[in-house]
Amino acid sequence: xxxxxxxxxxxxxxxxxxxxxxxxxxxxxxxxxxxxxxxxxxxxxxxxxxxxxxxxxxxxxxxxxxxxxxxxxxxxxxxxxxxxxxxxxxxxxxxxxxxxxxxxxxxxxxxxxxxxxxxxxxxxxxxxxxxxxxxxxxxxxxxxxxxxxxxxxxxxxxxxxxxxxxxxxxxxxxxxxxxxxxxxxxxxxxxxxxxxxxxxxxxxxxxxxxxxxxxxxxxxxxxxxxxxxxxxxxxxxxxxxxxxxx
Amino acid sequence: xxxxxxxxxxxxxxxxxxxxxxxxxxxxxxxxxxxxxxxxxxxxxxxxxxxxxxxxxxxxxxxxxxxxxxxxxxxxxxxxxxxxxxxxxxxxxxxxxxxxxxxxxxxxxxxxxxxxxxxxxxxxxxxxxxxxxxxxxxxxxxxxxxxxxxxxxxxxxxxxxxxxxxxxxxxxxxxxxxxxxxxxxxxxxxxxxxxxxxxxxxxxxxxxxxxxxxxxxxxxxxxxxxxxxxxxxxxxxxxxxxxxxx
Ligand code: SF4
Ligand code: SF4
Numbered sequence: 001x002x003x004x005x006x007x008x009x010x011x012x013x014x015x016x017x018x019x020x021x022x023x024x025x026x027x028x029x030x031x032x033x034x035x036x037x038x039x040x041x042x043x044x045x046x047x048x049x050x051x052x053x054x055x056x057x058x059x060x061x062x063x064x065x066x067x068x069x070x071x072x073x074x075x076x077x078x079x080x081x082x083x084x085x086x087x088x089x090x091x092x093x094x095x096x097x098x099x100x101x102x103x104x105x106x107x108x109x110x111x112x113x114x115x116x117x118x119x120x121x122x123x124x125x126x127x128x129x130x131x132x133x134x135x136x137x138x139x140x141x142x143x144x145x146x147x148x149x150x151x152x153x154x155x156x157x158x159x160x161x162x163x164x165x166x167x168x169x170x171x172x173x174x175x176x177x178x179x180x181x182x183x184x185x186x187x188x189x190x191x192x193x194x195x196x197x198x199x200x201x202x203x204x205x206x207x208x209x210x211x212x213x214x215x216x217x218x219x220x221x222x223x224x225x226x227x228x229x230x231x232x233x234x235x236x237x238x239x240x241x242x243x244x245x246x
Numbered sequence: 247x248x249x250x251x252x253x254x255x256x257x258x259x260x261x262x263x264x265x266x267x268x269x270x271x272x273x274x275x276x277x278x279x280x281x282x283x284x285x286x287x288x289x290x291x292x293x294x295x296x297x298x299x300x301x302x303x304x305x306x307x308x309x310x311x312x313x314x315x316x317x318x319x320x321x322x323x324x325x326x327x328x329x330x331x332x333x334x335x336x337x338x339x340x341x342x343x344x345x346x347x348x349x350x351x352x353x354x355x356x357x358x359x360x361x362x363x364x365x366x367x368x369x370x371x372x373x374x375x376x377x378x379x380x381x382x383x384x385x386x387x388x389x390x391x392x393x394x395x396x397x398x399x400x401x402x403x404x405x406x407x408x409x410x411x412x413x414x415x416x417x418x419x420x421x422x423x424x425x426x427x428x429x430x431x432x433x434x435x436x437x438x439x440x441x442x443x444x445x446x447x448x449x450x451x452x453x454x455x456x457x458x459x460x461x462x463x464x465x466x467x468x469x470x471x472x473x474x475x476x477x478x479x480x481x482x483x484x485x486x487x488x489x490x491x492x
Contacts, residue, residue, distance in 0.1 A: 238479075
């Protein structure tokens with residue numbers, strides 16, 4: 001354990017408290033830790049600065065203690081929930097030490113990953129989102145690995161993990177539907193994509209994103225196979241547009 | 247059972263499938279049944295047509311079978327989830343027959359009520375939202391009854407019920423905070439109020455509602471006692487404004 005806590009974690013940014021804008025704990029007050037590095041390079045990645053080198057000077061190698069300290073410096077006592085995102089935080093084998101340290105302080109932990117790599121510490125995450133990437137991302141998920149992950153998670157209560165797919169077009173929705181049928185009974189979230197991650201006019205962005213959300217609702221309503229899914233936008237973009245760190 | 251199913255239920259409207267725009271199953275594909283009648287008369291009620299007489303000609307007295315049939319006529323096979331709202335559906339002692347009939351068809355059932363009346367069939371609801379009204383409503387919740395309801399619900403898993411409070415001002419937030427401290431560990435949702443239920447200009451409405459949501463996020467972030475709550479808007483108003491039946 002002590003060993004794990006001395007390993008360094010590549011941190012891109014720590015911010016909050018703010019609301020989680022997506023997925024299974026949408027609306028939850030949370031701090032964010034964004035790790036650097038990804039094994040994917042999605043066509044529409046909205047956090048490509050974590051892996052494309054454009055913000056490499058901002059990456060800091062921090063120990064678990066340093067991260068926990070910075071969380072408290074930034075969020076004071078106004079948080080009891082931390083969300084770890086990336087990049088792909090599942091690249092980091094020793095992340096378990098951070099999860100343990102947060103749990104020791106009665107802080108619950110959410111994590112999002114595309115599901116390309118298994119880590120034993122997935123079993124400790126309170127709100128685990130697996131977000132396999134659809135065709136529009138130009139990535140090709142390894143289904144054998146995803147099957148293995150979903151199989152290992154079966155020991156957990158279904159309220160502790162979920163699948164989430166970002167949708168840009170009908171092909172993406174077909175992919176989501178296949179996944180939902182492949183893993184029945186697992187909470188399933190369908191989310192609007194944002195194809196204007198550089199749009200700085202917030203009003204234009206929001207009006208466009210709401211139209212996309214309405215389009216997605218209509219498509220999901222048509223499909224009986226998707227009766228049990230939940231369709232959500234990225235709420236934070238409605239409030240803060242494409243700004244980072246909010 | 248058969249007897250219960252022959253009792254009539256005053257139905258204001260049946261519509262869907264659409265997404266649930268609020269609370270614990272936000273984003274869920276669902277059909278809506280809105281019952282007529284309420285024991286409250288909240289200052290800002292967004293469905294006052296269910297109780298103020300303005301739409302009394304639209305109220306139909308339907309049996310359970312008639313309701314189930316109309317759900318299928320309206321929603322075809324594109325739903326597996328039904329939300330019962332009002333008015334206050336908890337006024338209806340024989341609602342249990344409808345809940346049973348839906349469960350027999352493997353349809354899950356959500357229900358929202360202010361928590362002014364207990365009904366035994368609350369124990370059968372899959373997603374039960376108790377939404378006590380804050381001071382701005384000009385109503386005064388009976389805390390003894392609410393205590394009793396929360397006590398009786400303890401036999402259920404906490405993932406099946408939640409508290410939700412609509413917020414217009416700081417006093418409402420104080421009320422929400424008291425409730426959250428009174429019933430610790432119960433999933434708690436804080437929701438932006440809509441004080442322009444007659445605004446027909448959707449763009450103006452949405453921009454105003456998003457500002458209110460941002461205000462509410464800021465207020466909740468400041469309060470450590472509210473670290474575990476979830477702050478959400480009414481998503482459907484972002485998409486459809488104040489339109490009824492969507
Ligand atoms: S998996 Fe996530 S972080 Fe990695 S490239 Fe895709 S969208 Fe970006
Ligand atoms: S309890 Fe609900 S339906 Fe009844 S008056 Fe208040 S807001 Fe309207």
